[in-house]
Amino acid sequence: MADELVRRAQRFINTQYNNGATLGISKLSEDGKTGWTTMYALTRALQYEMGITSLSDSFGPTTLSTLQSRYPVLNDSTVPSAIFCRILQSALYCKGYDGGEIDGIYNSRVKSAVTSLKQNMGVSGLFPGSSLEPKVVKGLFNMDAYVTVNSGSSTIRSIQQWLNGRYVNRRDFFIIPCDGHHSRDVAKSMLLAIQFELGMADGTATGVFGPGTQAGLRSHTVSVGSTGTWAQLFTAGMILNKRSVPFGDFTAAVKTGVEQFQSFSKLPVTGNGDFQTWASLLVSYGDQSRKGTACDGVTKITPARAQALKDAGYLYIGRYLFNPSSTSLPEKQIQPGELDTIKQYGLRCYPIYQTFGRAADNFTYAQGTSEAFQAIEWAKYHGFKPGTIIYFAVDYDAMDGEITDYILPHFRGVMRTIGENSSYGVGVYGPRNVCQRVGDAGYAAASFVSDMSSGFSGNLGYPLPTNWAFDQIATITIGSGAGAIEIDNNIASGRDTGQNDFNPPASTTGLDTDLNKTAYRAPMLTDVKNYLTSIGVPETGGDGWGDDDWVTLGGISTTKAYDLVLSADWLFTSLARQLRLRKALIQAPVLWELRKLNPPDFAADAAVKAGLDDDCSTGWGQIFAWVTIEARNYCTQQGIINGAPLTGSDKPAVWRSLNEDPLYNIRSVAYLTIYNAFQINKPRPDLTTSLADTQALLARYNGEGPNAEKYGRELIGLYNVLENYNNLSRSQ
Template sequence: MADEMVRRAQRFINAQYGNGATLGIAKLEENGQTSWTVMYALTRALQYEMGIDTLSNSFGPGTLAALQEKYGKLDETTVPSAIFCRIIQSALYCKGYDGGEIDGKYNSRVKASVVQLHQNMGVEKVYPGSSLWPKVVKGLFNMDAYVTVNNGSETIRSIQQWLNGRYLLRKDYYAIPCDGHHSRDVAKSMVLAIQYELGMADGVANGVFGPGTQNGLKSHTLSTGASGVWVQLFSAAMVLNKRPVSFSTAFTFSHADAVKEFQSFLKLPVTGQGDFQTWSSLLVSYGDQSRKGEACDGVTKITPARAQTLKDAGIKYIGRYLYNSGTGLPEKEIQPGELATIKEHGLRCFPIYQTWARSVDYYSPRQGVLDCLNAAAKAEDHGFRTGTRIYFAVDYDAVDQEVTSHVLPYFRSIREKMREIGNPFEIGIYGPRNVCSRVSLQGYADASFVSDMSSGFSGNLGYAMPENWAFDQIVTKTMGSGDGRIEIDNNIASGRDTGQGDFRPAPSEKLDIGFNLGYWDSLRAEAVSFMESAMESDKDKLMYSRERCLEEIINQDQAITSMARRLRMRKALIQTTTYWEFCHYNNIDHWGAAAVWLYHKGVIPDWAKDFPPVESKIRDSSTGIGKTFGHTGIVAWNNAIRSGLTQGETLDTAKDADIFTMWDRLRTDNPFSARTVAWVQLWCADGKKGDQSGHEETKMRRPALDYTDDEKFEILRRYQGYDGEAERHARKRMNLYAIFEKYARVIRES
């Protein structure tokens, strides 16, 4: 919303300084909206009027010193000119205060606003009256708010005001916002406050959580009954970390209970006291870096000697990378035999996926799709089992706006694509606290690997630990000696993710990969021609052309390829069944779908209004690109879930609602329908228990990369049924299988 007085301030700058040319800036847009651009212009104008030669957007030490030296404080007696005063008045308006008429007069309206500004900052006792002191002027010429904004906490605001009021006269302490939100500036001010209370002199206290600060805190353990400024600082730190305590001078039993909960959450010793480790975790993201973690991650191969070093140090979980993208680190990606070594030493591994991921430009929905598919393929290649959680990296200091514009769409794309290919792996996130929390809050990741070691990241400073943290990266260290020497990042483990301790052996043959569209014309010519000659049904009753059906099979190539890799079978087996069935989808199937809808919903669906009258009701029918019954889909998925091959809730074939749920998804969700074909084939191999015809089969070997022709034939036959027609069609399908497999083999071997 435009503010007319802000617009007047923008006009003043443009008119007074030649559309910004005098200040070395572009003309301000006169839109009546405060922004950093406007505040930078006002800062430069102030510097110009003070005679500073080199103008800057920053209200830095030079500007502050010049202000102090020239005027000491600003009021009606010291403001050097009307133009200077108009700059102050403009800044007040941009800050939300009454600046008078921007007429160059430090009048009663300006004075009243300055008094209000002091109160909002919490410095009315430090700076009584209506004069503007240099540090207050500095706070005036930025975008910090001194009233709660965006649902800010009044408790946090009271802490911010208290800090300003107590420490603003110290040399290196500057006014922090009083907006009710924790932030980078607030986090640094807390460390400065600790240092001041420890007795550090100006120039020594620097806001860095160094050895002197740490040593000092070790003698300030707090427990029930303690009182005073140290309790205020500790309770403030608890509030800023979203702990349910009051900001108080007294350490009560309720404080002790909240401390125990916080300690338990961060896997600290549960004492209920404000001890050094708890202070550390409240003040800096990495906490006490001397803590021994049960987890680590690194870019070095885990050899037997290194595995023993880690085990002897109490490490249980090791993070290793699925992929190496030109990093110059030859052992970054998991090496052959490495996971077997980890298993032999009783250790467990959690996989991390990262290529570049070090700038905002990397993140996009398209990149999310590519990374999801590549990570899943790499995890399968390395032998990670279904359900393993992969941590996708955000390895840079993503600011909040970039999280919104780039990182969230990237992770949304990963989530959608992972679902589309059947959720073979869980999704985690590696990154700063804010990024992890925001991605997780959207449901795009269910566990966080937090890069707390990067304490200076804006995404860590001022943000509480994500609720779903699994690993907390706190320090780089070297362990062991000789062949067992290894550099790792030491991580605290919450127990939320224990990685994997058992891995699938390397596949006997190469796994299939995605279809290369360069082969489309050749595949289309062969597959379509074959189906035209092989089909026995009335072609004028078919719903789709053979080419259209083949296009849909290739559209679902990612889902089909993922299932084939996941089950270590040939994708041609899934393609053959799906294409054959879809080509046979006809008017009777479509009419049957309307009858199923009538049975379950009691009405004819809109998409069937032009059909011949549908009078009978049918509980179930073959549907979707795999022409699968809802009953068959349920028993096949239940079989896969109970075998531990996928996750989900089992459905009941006796319940109409469950039949319709499965049937309708098979009808409308082509990636799901394609995946279901693979689960049905696996169920067929397992003996077809629960088949609605009552015709169960003997168990056979599940689909595998080295399936014999006899096994392929049997699976193709079982999918269709058990009679002579099913056998006759299976023989034809074997020829179709040969076509699909020919192209899959060329692509995977190229």
């Protein structure tokens, strides 16, 4: 919602500074909405008025030191100019406080706002009155909140205020938000507070969990009866890790909470605030000297290495199902005979699937579906049995918004595919926030937490996920000679114990592969167009529609239909490999139905959407919801796919999925093909299905009778064109 006074602040910047040109920025949008763009502009304006020549969005050391030297206190007597005051007033309004009329007068309304601001920050004890001190100004010129927001905790807010009020006069401690939420800044402030209490001087206290901090904490165990600052810091750490204990003295209630935390984190259950517990509260990796019973690595487990791992107390080994690189890390993927070695030495293996996963745009619903199909196939290839949890990797510091927009849709695709097409489980590897949110969404049964990356914003300020199975805390080398191996040392919760017995590798002989688009895209399209033209289906138009009318009404050309099918080649391949049939059998009806879309199809869709009808053929494969329900139920009954039985009440949801989700539609085409074989008393389609049976299956896709028979005759020719190039691709 627009705020008129924020709009006035934006207008002030635009008017005073030549539409931002003086400040080196673009003109502000006068939308009345506070955001970083406006706060950056105000920061630059402050710098400009102080004579700083190199303007920056950052309220950094130069800005702060200039303010400290020139204006150690800003009030009605010291504010240097009306413009300077108007900048402060504008910042107050953008922060949600009454800054007066943005008139350049440090009046009673401004004083009252500043007093409230400092009280909310928790610094009014050190900075009493209505003046603005430099660190308060720094806290004013950002987007931090000093009141609880988004259901923030009042207890956490009181801790944030306490930290500000106690340490704000230390050189490297800056005012942190008081919004009731744990965060990166709050986590760093806790480490600084620990270091200050250990007696570290300014400059030495850096907020890094280094050897000096660790050594100091080893001599500051707290327990029942402990009071004072150390007890406050410890209970603050517990609360910030979402443990329900009172802030302050170390009471019996705190001890109970500590025991629960230690048990959950797999620490020795002492009930005391000992070093390992301190470490686990303050940094994601905790005490990196802890002995883990799980590990993961990119090196083949040989007999010598297996013995070294066993001698070091390891039970569970994470290994990669697949390595997308043919040159990097040659032993990253599970190697032939390796799982037999793991079994022979009494160890257990949990599989990890990672292709890239190092940026937001690596994650989409379609990519999650694709990776899940590949993971299923690789897991079967290596012999992992039903019930195995496969960990899908998010190997970067995903911001919270990226989790919402990219990671969760990706894992929805993973979960839907793994659940429908296998008996495996889904796990997630990544920072704490990623793991927790994916788990909360119901897309992962267990988490493998990348806690070694302690600087990730998704680890700082977030507790260990509730469904954690493995906690990655340090890279170490164990063994010697032939047994030497570098591993990531992991703590195991017991939620997942991996596998110690494996099926024989599943054969992939004769299965379809992705089309070699570089070699075959152009000639395949030419052959498709030539064939369709030969049976009366030109590049555009047809079925009595002139080209102009046909284009106006939304018809799809042969080339466009072909390109759409090729865009989903990965899915056709995955389904064909999973179901052990020829992918041309799925491609042919989809390509045909896309090319033959016509105005009656669009009208039928519109009628269902308007509630005038309850079903029609729809989507890429032009399938009815009722027959999709029958096909999916049949495949579920036969154990081909997993899922709850669908009923007539599911028809609206199924139709929407068919209409809106091409991936769901294509999958349903594949299942319908198998169901159709049952319908016409033919064997289930496989890699050796005859052309006669294939034509009969294609005909059944369009029902029964003369029109269906004609449909089969037309599509068998298209099938042959597609199968020719699929065969060439899989033969390479």
